[in-house]
Amino acid sequence: MRKNTCIFYFSLLLTLILSACNIDSNSINENHTAEIESPPVQNNDLNMEEIKTKIDYLISQINDIYVNAGTKYNLNEVSLSDSIYQSMSEELKPYATQSVINSNLFEVAKEFCYGGCDAKYFPGPTDQGVRFQIDEKDGKITLGYLVPENLVSSALVETVTLTNESGEWKLDSYDFSKGNFNLSKDEANEIAKQFGLGTNTNYLKEIHEPLANGKYRKAYLFQIEGEESYQVAVYVDTGFTYLYEDIQSMEEQVEQETEVKDNNQNNLTSESVKSNENKKPVLDTKSLSKKEEYIQLLDNIERGLSDLDPLIETGVTLDIHNAASITFGRWDDALNEIYGVLKQQLNDTEMSNLKKEQRQWIIERDRTAEKAGKDCCEGGSWEPVTVVEVAAQLTKERCYELVKKYMK
Incomplete structure (x- = not known):
């Protein structure tokens, strides 16, 4: 009898101990789960148009900071100083990472045409580009695209990288390089629409402009119907577009x-001979x-x-x-x-x-x-x-x- 009583109390004690341990374990798990869920979840899933819009917005804001700094600090007459750029850096932080502020953007600040000119310092606007490619890696998004040649700029391959800091997308880096495009007809068609004469385009033919040594330069010819009818040619190698006269x-x-x-x-x-008149x-x-x-x-x-x-x-x-x-x-x-x-x-x-x-x-x-x-x-x-x-x-x-x- 005494033996059975001891076994009963021992079992009861063991049950109480295990119950207490289980409560502590659940409490720890609940606290741990709460700690994991507390930071906001960052969503890096932007579609193409959202990426292009974000790039254009950031570049526009950054460019405005440079233009305004030119007026504020009279940088058309005064050389850029460390203190001036430090002030500019504070304004740039909502739109750019510290890395690009210390590198690309600092170099731009030293060369920027504060009095106003046509020089290209920043990428975009993206609506002038073709052949867009997205690369996502290590929480960053890189957009690469081609920008056609025009009268003030060579044909360029542009790459822009964005990174997400605390839920906000910022410019992290960018680069320009000259390139040979070898455009497709569809890409040339998009460029023709950007020429400003209308968006109703019709492909006509491929044309070859003769060069030295029997070589030629290829272009695609398009008909554009707007208020008037135009023919424009787009060079395949650079995307340069011009009005074409057959x-x-x-x-x-x-x-x-x-x-x-x-x-x-x-x-x-x-009439002069017949009438015998001396007309001048x-x-x-x-x-x-x-x-x-x-x-x-x-x-x-x-x-x-x-x-x-x-x-x-x-x-x-x-x-x-x-x-x-x-x-x-x-x-x-x-x-x-x-x-x-x-x-x-x-x-x-x-x-x-x-x-x-x-x-x-x-x-x-x-x-x-x-x-x-x-x-x-x-x-x-x-x-x-x-x-x-x-x-x-x-x-x-x-x-x-x-x-x-x-x-x-």
Whole structure:
């Protein structure tokens, strides 16, 4: 009996001890679970459009800080100091990590054009890019994309990395590098839509622009329907987009205009003979050959450019750019007129050779002008001015060359 009683009390005591241990264990587990769940869960799952929007927002805010700092600290006249950049750094912290503030953004601060210019310091805007690729690693998101060449910037491959700090996305790094794109038709189509003439595009054909040594440069040609109809070509290697004038269409137009002028002049001459009236012709072709006539015409264009001096003398970049554009337009019009006259004077073989020569010259002129702009002031506000000025000068020289070399 005593033995059974002892066994009973021992079992009861053991049960109580185990129950107490179980309570402590549950309490510990509950506390541990609460500690794990307390930090906020970070969600790195952003879709493509959200990533692009976030990048554009961060870059816009960062750029504004630099622009405002230029005014606040008069950085157009005063050199950047450590104390000034320290103040800028505090403003940058909501949008960028300390790593990029100490590296990329610090280098930009030393070079930034605080007085305003066309230089490119930051990536984007992303709506100008194509071929987007996302890479997610170690809690960071990297977006890579291609930015087409334009008059002030080369073709670029841009990469932008974002990181999440305490639930907020920030710029962590970025990089530019020059590239050769080898664009697809669909990518070229997207670039054509960005040209600003309309988004209703229709692919026409692949075109080959001849280069030296029998090589060529490939482009895709698109029709854009907007308020008016345009043809634009997109280079496959860089994405550079330009208004395209089909050579044959240009020649037909020149031929028609020349024919109308010749008919008008013949009619005037015929009427003059029939009526025996001495009407004054527009140009005295009896005393001047076509070559002499057009040399005189080109000399008059050169002298007439003095009417643009007031624009140039303002010293304002926009005014000087406008003057250069007008100058280019006058020489380009003269070049087309000369080409039309030569089409009437040269035989088929001579004209065929001239067509090839002229196509190659146009390519070389544009390439030389663009290179001159980049060599002079790549990324600056004077680059597009230089491009137009050089193109105008080369077109003027070509006018005189064609007249002296081919015209009779």
